[in-house]
Amino acid sequence: MDIQLKRGLLDVSVLAAIKNEDSYGYQIIKDMKPYVTLSESTLYTILKRLETAQMLTVRSVEHDGRLRKYYHITEKGRERINEFRRDFNEILTIYRYISREETNNG
């Protein structure tokens, strides 16, 4: 899909990926894959951004000698999802504008 179209969807998609259960980077990518593909560098950038914005919290866990950072959504993060859902109505309006067919004005 068009990269520009993905912007604005990515942050919220990542929040959506952890909204029911805490998860970590590698797992998030796998979970999102059927819906949105994103690279590791992109994901970690997003996670850091969301952490700075206090939309999620992080906790480090050692797993098989490897570091794992589990991300947990905050109330602010959930609010971000709801905000997106409201914005989506505007998206639909724009979509209808783009798809309109003005049959008059031959």
Add this chain to the structure above:
Amino acid sequence: MDIQLKRGLLDVSVLAAIKNEDSYGYQIIKDMKPYVTLSESTLYTILKRLETAQMLTVRSVEHDGRLRKYYHITEKGRERINEFRRDFNEILTIYRYISREETNNG
């Protein structure tokens, strides 16, 4: 609306604004205003980009001593709109993913 969410919609919205009738910058902004707000600098950047991508053609007209550049959509531009409409199904899928409610997994 979130600026990131607008990306990917703007180019196509501009094409949609001229798809039924040739138009010029100032008019395009007015026409789009009920659906999408964008600044002049943004619009003219987009128009130049779309011209380079051969999605529209330009013709200059003098009107009341002022220059007016009329933009005309090309076949390639129309195809871009159709491509967006196809992409939109993916957007809807992502939207449903973000809005899902997994009531199990208590």
Add this chain to the structure above:
DNA sequence: CGGCATACTTCGTGTTACGATGTATTACAC
């Protein structure tokens, strides 16, 4: 003349997605 609407242009900036690359461990093949 001042102020506003029309109309297009240029410049600089901040946000951002991504590829490339790096570090480090486990797992498995041969």
Add this chain to the structure above:
DNA sequence: GTGTAATACATCGTAACACGAAGTATGCCG
């Protein structure tokens, strides 16, 4: 025990892009 892949996170540089600010120029109103 060497090579390769998967797991897992991090950093750097870059290119695309929307926008505010500012500029150029004309016509109109008072």
